[in-house]
Amino acid sequence: ISGLSTDPKSLAGMKLDGRVDEYGTAKIDGSLNPFDPKANTEIKLAFRNVEMTSLTPYSARFAGYRIASGKLSVDVQYKIKDSKLAGDHRIIMDQLTLGERMESQGAMNLPLDLALALLKDADGKIDLGLPVSGDLDTPQFSYGQVILKAIVNVLTKIITAPFAIIGRLIGVESQNLDSVGFEPGSVTVPPPEREKLKQMAEALKKRPNLKLEIQGSFNAKADGDAMKSLNLRRSIAAQAGIQLKPEEDPGPLDFADLKSQKALETIYRERFSPDAFREFRKQHKESAAEKKQPQAKEADPEFYQKIYDKLFETEPLEDATMTETARQRAAAIGLELTGPGGLEASRISALEPAAAQDLTDGMVLSKLTLGAAK
Numbered sequence: 001i002s003g004l005s006t007d008p009k010s011l012a013g014m015k016l017d018g019r020v021d022e023y024g025t026a027k028i029d030g031s032l033n034p035f036d037p038k039a040n041t042e043i044k045l046a047f048r049n050v051e052m053t054s055l056t057p058y059s060a061r062f063a064g065y066r067i068a069s070g071k072l073s074v075d076v077q078y079k080i081k082d083s084k085l086a087g088d089h090r091i092i093m094d095q096l097t098l099g100e101r102m103e104s105q106g107a108m109n110l111p112l113d114l115a116l117a118l119l120k121d122a123d124g125k126i127d128l129g130l131p132v133s134g135d136l137d138t139p140q141f142s143y144g145q146v147i148l149k150a151i152v153n154v155l156t157k158i159i160t161a162p163f164a165i166i167g168r169l170i171g172v173e174s175q176n177l178d179s180v181g182f183e184p185g186s187v188t189v190p191p192p193e194r195e196k197l198k199q200m201a202e203a204l205k206k207r208p209n210l211k212l213e214i215q216g217s218f219n220a221k222a223d224g225d226a227m228k229s230l231n232l233r234r235s236i237a238a239q240a241g242i243q244l245k246p247e248e249d250p251g252p253l254d255f256a257d258l259k260s261q262k263a264l265e266t267i268y269r270e271r272f273s274p275d276a277f278r279e280f281r282k283q284h285k286e287s288a289a290e291k292k293q294p295q296a297k298e299a300d301p302e303f304y305q306k307i308y309d310k311l312f313e314t315e316p317l318e319d320a321t322m323t324e325t326a327r328q329r330a331a332a333i334g335l336e337l338t339g340p341g342g343l344e345a346s347r348i349s350a351l352e353p354a355a356a357q358d359l360t361d362g363m364v365l366s367k368l369t370l371g372a373a374k
Helices: 052-062 112-119 143-160 162-170 191-205 220-239 258-272 274-290 301-313 319-338
Strands: 012-020 024-032 040-051 065-081 084-101 125-135 179-182 210-215 348-350 364-372
Touching (some): 012 040, 040 052, 052 065, 084 112, 112 125, 112 143, 112 162, 125 143, 143 162, 162 191, 162 364, 179 191, 179 319, 191 210, 191 319, 210 319, 220 319, 258 274, 258 301, 274 301, 319 348, 319 364
Parallel strands (some): 210 348
Antiparallel strands (some): 012 024, 024 040, 040 065, 065 084, 179 364
8 A cells, every 4th residue: 555645635556466265366456545435435356266165154144045166256346436436346257056055034035046047158157247336424325235235136137037138148129039929720830930939049058057948828719710710611622622731721711612612511511400501591591681682692602601600600629629739839839949950958848738818919929938957
């Protein structure tokens, strides 16, 4: 320490070199007013290669965990002017591994395993910036609490918005990363969602301690209507003699097409009875007469639209089909993530299917959840 003076406005220079445990180092330099350090102080600290197991008394108290292993390097810069503290930390933790959990009344209640999995890069390093500020003249001021609050704030933001971390890794917006949309009735991942999943896989490669849970979803109304429509249109096409590939969509129905009309009549008779078909046609003619419409022709497209609507209402659909659709969606997402050059299958798991109450932009969303790998 040099330049000590009784002049209250003078600043003393400071330069300290030290050792932390056996292999760590500490360097401190800066300037301060020794008679009134709150008036004007500027200090830089640099810690290198600090064995983190030595910090277990602190981690146990504030985090509720022992530290099993890891090395710590820290760069700190503090400026104090008229009792106002402005500080900045750059904290690098290498191969940090938490040990056993310990009971501590003041420990933060956060899922630290998930936070660390989100922060650790592919080399096992965590690089964290941590700004702090405060007023040293405030009676409640506590340096330890300022640091703890800053850490809790950072970790809370990370844990409550984990896909924001993933989004930053791949340079995309994070608000849509937590779900994959499917067209109603379909189990095929749409091209835009395939691109998103490819980006997701690349990001998760950079965070090897994360796992991804997939929850396939279904919307009973939207998926049910789409499936019933497809099944009915395929039955009509088959009755009309049209050869389709497995799972091929025959496209929209032309109610003026004679083959389609004959197919609709046949299916209606088989499902309800020939008498029911005659009665249905009679009611259609009577309805047209009451509305003073021209006499309905035998090949009236409106009549066959009504036949189709009646068949659609009564088209059978098993409840298990919904659950199976959701499972197939989860499997399709998993295949996209674990395809060539993708993630290891062990990092992907599927949850039980769930019902999606609403559509988003006309899509049924299957949810994705990030967790810490065991």
